[in-house]
Amino acid sequence: MSHLTDLPPWAALLVCGLMLIGAATTLIGSLGLLRLPDFYARLHAPTIATSGGTILLCLASILCFAVLQSRWVFHEVLIIFFVTVTTPVTLMLLGQATLYRDRFEERQGVPRKPKPAPGEE
Amino acid sequence: MRTWFPYPLLSIALLLMWLLLSQSVTPGSIVLGLVVSTVLAWVTLNLQPARSRLHRWSRIAGFILRVVGDVIRSNVAVTLIILNAGRRPVHAGFMTVSLDLDDENALALLACVLTATPGTAWLEYDRRQKILLFHVLDIENEDLWRKTITRYAADLKEIFE
Numbered sequence: 001m002s003h004l005t006d007l008p009p010w011a012a013l014l015v016c017g018l019m020l021i022g023a024a025t026t027l028i029g030s031l032g033l034l035r036l037p038d039f040y041a042r043l044h045a046p047t048i049a050t051s052g053g054t055i056l057l058c059l060a061s062i063l064c065f066a067v068l069q070s071r072w073v074f075h076e077v078l079i080i081f082f083v084t085v086t087t088p089v090t091l092m093l094l095g096q097a098t099l100y101r102d103r104f105e106e107r108q109g110v111p112r113k114p115k116p117a118p119g120e121e
Numbered sequence: 122m123r124t125w126f127p128y129p130l131l132s133i134a135l136l137l138m139w140l141l142l143s144q145s146v147t148p149g150s151i152v153l154g155l156v157v158s159t160v161l162a163w164v165t166l167n168l169q170p171a172r173s174r175l176h177r178w179s180r181i182a183g184f185i186l187r188v189v190g191d192v193i194r195s196n197v198a199v200t201l202i203i204l205n206a207g208r209r210p211v212h213a214g215f216m217t218v219s220l221d222l223d224d225e226n227a228l229a230l231l232a233c234v235l236t237a238t239p240g241t242a243w244l245e246y247d248r249r250q251k252i253l254l255f256h257v258l259d260i261e262n263e264d265l266w267r268k269t270i271t272r273y274a275a276d277l278k279e280i281f282e
Contacts, residue, residue, distance in 0.1 A: 025200065029239075032203040040256045041213040043242040044199060051237045052196040075141045088229075088236040088243065095244040095256070111215050111254060 003068065011067040015060045022056030029053060039098050043091060050087045055080055125159070127166045132158040171225040177280050184276045188234050191269065199239040202258055214260035215244075218253050218267055220274045227281040231273060241266065 007015070025048055032045025058076040065073045102110040126132055139154035140146060175181075202211060222228055228246065235243045235255060245254040257266050 025196070028200050028203055032199070032206075035203055035206040036213075037206075037211055038213070040215075040242070040244075041211055041258060043256065044213075044239050044258045045203065047236055047239040047242070048196055048199055048203075051192055051239060052200075073144075075144060078138060078141055084233055084237050088232045091236050092232065092243055095242060099244055099254075111217070 004064075007064065007067060011063060015064045018056050018060035018063065022053050022060060025049065025056060026053035040095075043095060047087065047091070050083050054083050126162060128162045128172075131165060132162045135161055173224045173226045173281050175280060176282070180276060180280050184273075184280065187276075188237075188273075192238050195238040195240040199258055211258065212260050213256065213258050214263075215254060215256055216260070216263060216266060218255070218270050218274075220246075220251050220253050220270075222251070222274055222278060222281075224277075224281040227277040231277055234273060235270070241270075 029045050029047075029049035029052075032048065033042050036042045036045060058080050062073055062076045099110065103113060135158035136151075136154045139157055140150060143150045143154075220228075220231075222231065232243050235241045240258050242256045243253070244256055246252075247254075253270075255270075257263075
């Protein structure tokens with residue numbers, strides 16, 4: 001990508017900034033997996049990468065190629081959209097599986113399944 | 122009209138996606154996109170997704186703005202929590218909130234919002250008692266989280282029902 005040097009300084013700075021912050025956010029998200037104490041707390045860490053990290057990196061990409069090709073480039077928005085829409089599926093699946101296991105093993109501190117209201121079932 | 126375009130919003134979204142992916146707005150790609158989006162809407166008909174109507178279009182912009190603000194704030198908060206995790210113990214915990222939402226699509230949207238907010242993780246929704254169980258990373262602000270989610274639910278109820 002030798003034509004990247006055609007980027008004007010202001011755009012280069014902005015793209016660099018967005019990319020560095022995005023990469024740092026993603027790194028911190030992965031670090032969270034290591035540092036947070038239990039599984040439920042660790043569920044939160046990857047969402048930093050999927051929301052903050054992805055959005056910042058995609059914004060950097062949009063800006064970079066929009067300036068280089070001097071036209072609007074928007075298809076990175078689709079990445080943001082699909083990542084945002086599909087993450088809950090995996091996350092809920094993992095959360096529910098853990099919840100099921102912990103309830104089965106009757107672990108301390110895990111909320112019980114709500115009792116059905118009288119009259120139902 | 123309904124026979125030809127069973128899901129008008131879905132068709133428009135698919136057409137938009139097609140145009141974004143092909144990166145052109147020439148008549149050819151528009152025609153191809155129209156064909157693809159219409160056919161895919163028919164395919165979706167077989168899946169029988171829950172249909173919902175949007176009532177208050179004017180509320181959507183405000184809702185999106187609030188969500189974006191909360192997501193940014195939560196990103197910063199969780200980043201700080203992770204970086205300080207060695208020095209300061211993490212006060213994570215479970216919370217329950219009773220929701221007054223029936224619409225499936227509204228619930229799905231709420232799940233997306235809660236997942237995109239790094240401080241919260243959706244765990245379980247009891248459909249009969251309408252109680253949502255979720256996990257938050259800083260249980261100290263319990264009232265704040267409860268207020269935020271009740272607010273979201275109220276907004277979604279206004280938009281969808």
